[in-house]
Amino acid sequence: MHAFILSIGDELVLGQTLDTNSAWIAAQLSAVGCDIAGHLTVGDDQAATERAIRNACEQADVLIISGGIGPTEDDLTRQAIAAVMGVPLEENADWLAHIQSYFASRGRVMPDRNRVQALIPRGAQMIWNHAGTAAGVATTIGRTRVFSTPGVPKEMKAMFEREVLPYIRQHVGGAVILQKTLHTFGLGESALAERIGDLMKRGCNPSVGTTVANGLVSLRVNARFPTLDDARTKMGQTSDACRAALGDLIFGEDLDTLPQVVMRLLAEEKKTVATAESCTGGWLAKFLTDLPGSSANFYQGWVTYTNDSKVSQLGVSPATLAAHGAVSEPTAREMAIGARVRAKTDFALSITGIAGPDGGTTEKPVGTVCFGLAYEGGCQVRTFNMFGDRDMIRDRSTKMAMTMLRFHLLGKPLPF
Amino acid sequence: MHAFILSIGDELVLGQTLDTNSAWIAAQLSAVGCDIAGHLTVGDDQAATERAIRNACEQADVLIISGGIGPTEDDLTRQAIAAVMGVPLEENADWLAHIQSYFASRGRVMPDRNRVQALIPRGAQMIWNHAGTAAGVATTIGRTRVFSTPGVPKEMKAMFEREVLPYIRQHVGGAVILQKTLHTFGLGESALAERIGDLMKRGCNPSVGTTVANGLVSLRVNARFPTLDDARTKMGQTSDACRAALGDLIFGEDLDTLPQVVMRLLAEEKKTVATAESCTGGWLAKFLTDLPGSSANFYQGWVTYTNDSKVSQLGVSPATLAAHGAVSEPTAREMAIGARVRAKTDFALSITGIAGPDGGTTEKPVGTVCFGLAYEGGCQVRTFNMFGDRDMIRDRSTKMAMTMLRFHLLGKPLPF
Numbered sequence: 069m070h071a072f073i074l075s076i077g078d079e080l081v082l083g084q085t086l087d088t089n090s091a092w093i094a095a096q097l098s099a100v101g102c103d104i105a106g107h108l109t110v111g112d113d114q115a116a117t118e119r120a121i122r123n124a125c126e127q128a129d130v131l132i133i134s135g136g137i138g139p140t141e142d143d144l145t146r147q148a149i150a151a152v153m154g155v156p157l158e159e160n161a162d163w164l165a166h167i168q169s170y171f172a173s174r175g176r177v178m179p180d181r182n183r184v185q186a187l188i189p190r191g192a193q194m195i196w197n198h199a200g201t202a203a204g205v206a207t208t209i210g211r212t213r214v215f216s217t218p219g220v221p222k223e224m225k226a227m228f229e230r231e232v233l234p235y236i237r238q239h240v241g242g243a244v245i246l247q248k249t250l251h252t253f254g255l256g257e258s259a260l261a262e263r264i265g266d267l268m269k270r271g272c273n274p275s276v277g278t279t280v281a282n283g284l285v286s287l288r289v290n291a292r293f294p295t296l297d298d299a300r301t302k303m304g305q306t307s308d309a310c311r312a313a314l315g316d317l318i319f320g321e322d323l324d325t326l327p328q329v330v331m332r333l334l335a336e337e338k339k340t341v342a343t344a345e346s347c348t349g350g351w352l353a354k355f356l357t358d359l360p361g362s363s364a365n366f367y368q369g370w371v372t373y374t375n376d377s378k379v380s381q382l383g384v385s386p387a388t389l390a391a392h393g394a395v396s397e398p399t400a401r402e403m404a405i406g407a408r409v410r411a412k413t414d415f416a417l418s419i420t421g422i423a424g425p426d427g428g429t430t431e432k433p434v435g436t437v438c439f440g441l442a443y444e445g446g447c448q449v450r451t452f453n454m455f456g457d458r459d460m461i462r463d464r465s466t467k468m469a470m471t472m473l474r475f476h477l478l479g480k481p482l483p484f
Numbered sequence: 485m486h487a488f489i490l491s492i493g494d495e496l497v498l499g500q501t502l503d504t505n506s507a508w509i510a511a512q513l514s515a516v517g518c519d520i521a522g523h524l525t526v527g528d529d530q531a532a533t534e535r536a537i538r539n540a541c542e543q544a545d546v547l548i549i550s551g552g553i554g555p556t557e558d559d560l561t562r563q564a565i566a567a568v569m570g571v572p573l574e575e576n577a578d579w580l581a582h583i584q585s586y587f588a589s590r591g592r593v594m595p596d597r598n599r600v601q602a603l604i605p606r607g608a609q610m611i612w613n614h615a616g617t618a619a620g621v622a623t624t625i626g627r628t629r630v631f632s633t634p635g636v637p638k639e640m641k642a643m644f645e646r647e648v649l650p651y652i653r654q655h656v657g658g659a660v661i662l663q664k665t666l667h668t669f670g671l672g673e674s675a676l677a678e679r680i681g682d683l684m685k686r687g688c689n690p691s692v693g694t695t696v697a698n699g700l701v702s703l704r705v706n707a708r709f710p711t712l713d714d715a716r717t718k719m720g721q722t723s724d725a726c727r728a729a730l731g732d733l734i735f736g737e738d739l740d741t742l743p744q745v746v747m748r749l750l751a752e753e754k755k756t757v758a759t760a761e762s763c764t765g766g767w768l769a770k771f772l773t774d775l776p777g778s779s780a781n782f783y784q785g786w787v788t789y790t791n792d793s794k795v796s797q798l799g800v801s802p803a804t805l806a807a808h809g810a811v812s813e814p815t816a817r818e819m820a821i822g823a824r825v826r827a828k829t830d831f832a833l834s835i836t837g838i839a840g841p842d843g844g845t846t847e848k849p850v851g852t853v854c855f856g857l858a859y860e861g862g863c864q865v866r867t868f869n870m871f872g873d874r875d876m877i878r879d880r881s882t883k884m885a886m887t888m889l890r891f892h893l894l895g896k897p898l899p900f
Contacts, residue, residue, distance in 0.1 A: 081520045083510030084693075086502060090525070094499030104497045106532065109506070109523040116522065123539070247500065258555040258595040270557050277528065277558045279495050280636055288495055343766075343787070349773030350759075350766030353787040357765030360841055360874060362789075368797065369787030371759070371769040377784040377827065381797075411793065425776055453590060456615070458776060460638075 069240045071097050072128035073107040074120050076135035076145055077219055081111040089134045089224055096228065101243035101292065102130070102236050112136060117148035125152075125212040129239070132232060135219030137202040139181045145216055149205060150189035157187040160194045163203045170201055195231050199223040204231065213239075243292050244299045248307055249279075250287040252317045253326060253467050254484050257285050263313045267306065274306040283464045284326070287318075316478055319471075327355040330470045333477040334365040334415075341473065342411030343369035344382055344403040346394065346420040347437065352466040368411040372403070382406030395420050397438050397449040404440030404447050415476075416442040417469045421454070423461045437465045441472045448472065450482070485656045487513050488544035489523040490536050492551035492561055493635055497527040505550040505640055512644065517661045517708075518546075518652050528552060533564035541568075541628040545655070548648060551635030553618040555597045561632050565621060566605035573603040576610045579619040586617060611647050615639040620647065629655075659708050662715045664723055665695075666703040668733045669742060669883050670900050673701050679729045683722065690722040699880045700742070703734075732894060735887075743771040746886045749893040750781040750831075757889065758827030759785035760798055760819040762810065762836040763853065768882040784827040788819070798822030811836050813854050813865040820856030821863050831892075832858040833885045837870070839877045853881045857888045864888065866898070 073093050079085040090107040097104060105128050110116040117136065124131045136145030150157050164186035171178040185202050188194050195204030195215070200223040205216040215232045217224045252260060257278050261268055264287070267276045274291035287310055291303040311318055320329045334341060343353045343366075353369035356362060370381050375394055378384040383406040384399055392398045400418045408416035421437025428434035435454040440447055452468055454461040475482045489509050495501040506523040513520060521544050526532040533552065540547045552561030566573050580602035587594040601618050604610045611620030611631070616639040621632040631648045633640045668676060673694050677684055680703070683692045690707035705722050709715040727734055736745045750757060759769045759782075769785035772778060786797050791810055794800040799822040800815055808814045816834045824832035837853025844850035851870040856863055868884055870877040891898045 080507075081510060081522060082514045083507035083512075083520075084695075086504060086507050087523075088502060091496075091499040091502050094497060096499075098498045104499075104527070106497060106527075106536070107503075107523075107525040111520065111522075119543075120522070247498075249500075256595075258597040261556045261597055262595050268557050275494075277494055278554070278556055279493075279501065280554075281501075288500065290494070290498070345766075347773075348770070349778075349782075350761070350769030350785050350787065353766030354764070354770050357787070357789065358875070360839075362765075366765075367790050368793040369766050369789070371766065371773070371785030371787075373773065373779050373785070374783050380826075381784065410796075423776075455590070459774070 069130065069236070070103045070105045070128045071130045071132060071236070072105045072124040074124060074131060074133045075107065075109045075219070076112065076117055076133065077109075078111045078142065080109045080135070089219065089221055092221070092225065093132055093134070093228060096233060097236060098245055098247075100233070100237050101240045101245045112142035112144060114144040114148050114151070117145060118151050121148060121152045121209070121214070125209045125214070128212055130236065131212050131214045132228070133214070133216040134224045137185065137204070137216060137218055139179070139185050139201065143184075146187055146189065146205060149192070149207065149214065149216060152209060153189050153191065153207065155190040158190050159183075160186045160188045160203065163188075163194055167201050195227060197223055197227055198230070199226045206231070243294055244296045246291045246299045246303045248289045248303060249322050250289065250307065250310055250314075250318045251320045251324060251326075252285050252287070252314060253283065253319060253471055255285065255317060260285050260287075260314070260317075264310060265313070267309055267313070274302055276306065276310065283460065283467055315483070316475065316480055317483060319474060325358075326467055326470050326474075327358050330474050330477075331356060331359060331362055331365055333474060337477065339415060339477070340365050340367050340413040342367050342407045342413040342416040344407035344416060344418040344440075345369065345371050346373060346378070346403075347423040348419045348462050348465050349373065351462055352417065352419060352469055355466055355470070367413050370407060378403060382410070393432070395422055395432055395436060395438055397440075397451060400438035400440035401447050401449045404442035408442040414444065415473060416440075417473055418442075419465050419469050421461070421465060423458045423465075425458060435461050437461065437468070439465075439469055439472055441469075441476060443476065448476070485546065485652070486519045486521045486544045487546045487548060487652070488521045488540040490540055490547060490549045491523065491525045491635070492528065492533055492549065493525075494527045494558065496525045496551070505635065505637055508637070508641065509548055509550070509644060512649060513652060515661060515663050516649070516653050516656055517659050518656045528558040528560060530560040530564050530567070533560060534567050537564060537568045537625070537630070541625045541630070544628055546652065547628050547630045548644070549630070549632045550640045553601065553620070553632060553634055555595070555601050555617070559600075562603055562605065562621060565608065565623065565630065565632060568625060569605050569607065569623065571606040574606050575599070576602045576604045576619065579604075579610055583617050611643060613639055613643055614646070615642045622647070659710060660712045660715045662707045662719045664705045664719060665738050666705070666723065666726055666730075666734045667736045667740060667742075668701050668703075668730060669699065669735060669887055671701065671733060676701050676703075676730070676733075680726060681729070683725055683729070690718050692722065692726065699876065699883055731899075732891070732896060733899060735890060741774070742883055742886050742890075743774050746890050746893070747772060747775060747778055747781055749890060753893065755831060755893075756781050756783050756829040758783055758823045758829040758832040760823035760832060760834040761785065761787050762789060762794070762819075763839040764835045764878050764881050765789065767878055768833065768835060768885055771882055771886070783829050786823060794819060798826070809848070811838055811848055811852055811854055813856075813867060816854035816856035817863050817865050820858035824858040830860065831889060832856075833889055834858075835881050835885050837877070837881060839874045841874060851877050853877065853884070855881075855885055855888055857885075857892060859892065864892070
C-alpha cells in the first residue's frame, strides 16, 4: 500500500515554517508498514492543490492532506477536493451546529467566516475534529482514499490517530516495518560502506542506508516482513552483521548520543572525569553535562584559552609551551595530567588545537588538534587533523575526545 | 520565475529526519522574489526521482534538488538526471583529481566507492563543492534549469549561495524584496508584539512578523516594492519604528548573534572577560569562543560543577555554600569575583542554577538560576526563573548572562 502526503500552506512553501506534519505522518505510516511514495508541499493556491491531488491519486492508494481547511480566504483545500471530484460543496448541518455550540460555550457568537468550515464536497464524509473548528474530509477519488486534515499539528495528529490510522492498519496488508539506527564516529561514509559491503546493496530486505550529521555517520536499517517475528529476526541478523563488520565503531542505537554513552560507561564503572579545553572553549564540558545526573561523574572543567591560564590553572610548564607550543602533544599531556590531579578525578580529557580560520602554519595547519587522556598511571596523547570550518573542527574535536575516553573505558585501542 | 524544490532521501520520506533543506532553499528563493511552485520529497529510488524530475520540469523554470549524490549505493540522483536527459554518465577528471587530493591531504587513499562522485551526466556542468566530496550538477532539461546539490545542509548551503543564487537573481524579474531581521532577548513574543502595536497589522508593506527560536524573539521585516530605492526607504522607516519601540532590547540584525555582539562590544572597549559556570557546564564559554579571534577578549573559564571545585578553584567560601546553598546570589557573587581575580580580566560572569529535571525545591524550583557579573569595584547579582526543559534552561541562562554583560557595557540598567 502506497501513501502520498500533501501539505498545504504559503508559510510552508515559502520556507517560513518547517513542515513537521509530513514527517510525523510519514513516520506513523511507515511504522505500520505503509510505503510512502512522497511528500509534496504547495502554497494556498487552489489550482496547485487540484493538480497535486490529481497527481497523487494517480500514484498512491491513499492520500493524506494537511492544511488549508481554516476559516480564512486562503484556505482552499475543500474547494480543490470538490473540484477534482466534480461535485459542489454542501453545508454539513451536524458540523455547523457543532461549531456554533463551540463558540456559544465560550460565550461568543460564531463569526460568519467559520461557516465555511462546515462545507463538505457532496458524497464525501465529514471527519469529526475533537480539537478545533475545522472538520476533516474523507472521500475516494478513483482508486485512492483521500483524507483531508487540519494544518495545526495538534488537531491533525488527533484526527490522524483516530480516523486515518485505523483505515491504514486495516488496508495495509499486513507488513510490519521495523527501523533501527546505528551511530558511528571516526570513519567517513565511504570507508564505513566498504566495511559493510553487500549489506548496503539496493533491494536488500532489511535495507541498510547511511546518513551523515554533525560528524556522525549513522546506519539506518529498515526491515519489512509480513510478521513481527520475521521482522525482528531479520532485523536482528542484519544489525548483528553490521556490528560484526564495524565492531566498537558503533557507539549507540536510535536515540543514543555520544555524550550519553560515555557518561553511561563512566557511571557503570563509578568513574569520574574532568576536562581541560583550549580551542573547544568549554563545548566538551557542555556536552558531558547535557544530561541530568552528570554531576555524579563530571566534576570540573577548565577553559584555558591563554597560555597564562594553562600555566596558572593546570600547571603546564612554561618550558613545554616555549619548546612545543600550545598546540602540541606535550602541552595536551600536561593539561590532562594537571586537570586530573586538580579535579581529583579518575580521568581527565584535554583538547588543544587550531580551530581557525586563522592561526594555521605549514607544520600545524588549521584543523590540527592535540588530545590528552590522563588516567591513573599514564596519559594517552594523539593528534588529528580535523576537517571543516571552525564550528566543525570544534564539534568533531569534542567527539574525538569523548571517543578516546570511550575506547579506554571499553579497554580497547582507538581504531584510527 | 517559478522554482520547484526536490529533496531526496529515505530518511526524509520515511519521516526519520526532518527536511530542513527545502524550507531553507525556499526562504532563500522567495527572499529574492522567486515564486515557489512546491517542494517534493521522494526516497532513494531512481524511478521515483526520475518521475519527480520530469514532473518538476513541466511546471517550473528552475529545479533545485538536494540529496542523493553521496558515494553509496543508495545515492541515485546523478543516475536519475542522466536517465531523464537520455545521456550516459561520464567521469569528470577535475573532480576525480580533487577527491583524490582531498583524501591524500588527510594521509588516506580515496576509497574506490568515492569514484562515483566524479560522475556527471554527459553535457551537464559539474558544480564545485567547497565543503565535501560530492560534486553538484547543473544542466538544462527542456525549459528548466536544474541544479543538483548535496543533502548535507552545510554543503548544500555553500553550493546554493555560490552557484545557484546568482543564477536566480539574474533571471528573476520585477519586484525588489528586502528582508531584515531584528533580534531581541528577554521579552516574550506577545509582550514584544504589544510594544510594536500596529506595525504588525496584516497587509502592511513592509510587513512585520515575529519568529521565536532558541529563546530569541526576532522581528522579520519584509519590504516588497517596484524599485530598490523605495524598498530601502520603506524598510528604513519600518525598522526605525521597531527600534524606537524596543530600544536596546534589539541586540542585533540579520546574521548577528548575541555572543558576537557581546564580543564586539568587549573588543571595542578593549576589555576582557572570564566565566565561572555551574549548571550551564561550559556552554557560556563555548558561545563566547564561537568566533575566531575571541582569545583577545576571552581569557579563561571554569566549569565548577561540584561544591568542592567552587571552593578550590574560585575561592567560594564553604560558609557561604553552607548558609545559602550553591544556587544563591551570594554564591554567584563569590564565583564571579573569584573568577575575575584569578583570570585577571575586566569582567567575569557566573551562572549557578537548577537546570533540572530533578533537584528543584519549593523555594528553589527547577529553572531558578543565579547570575553574577563582577567588574572593577563591584558585582551585580540577579536571580531569574528560566522556563523550559533542561536544555532550554541552560541555553537561556547563557543568553541572560551575556545580556547582563551587554547592558553593563552599554552603561544601561537591565530592562527586566
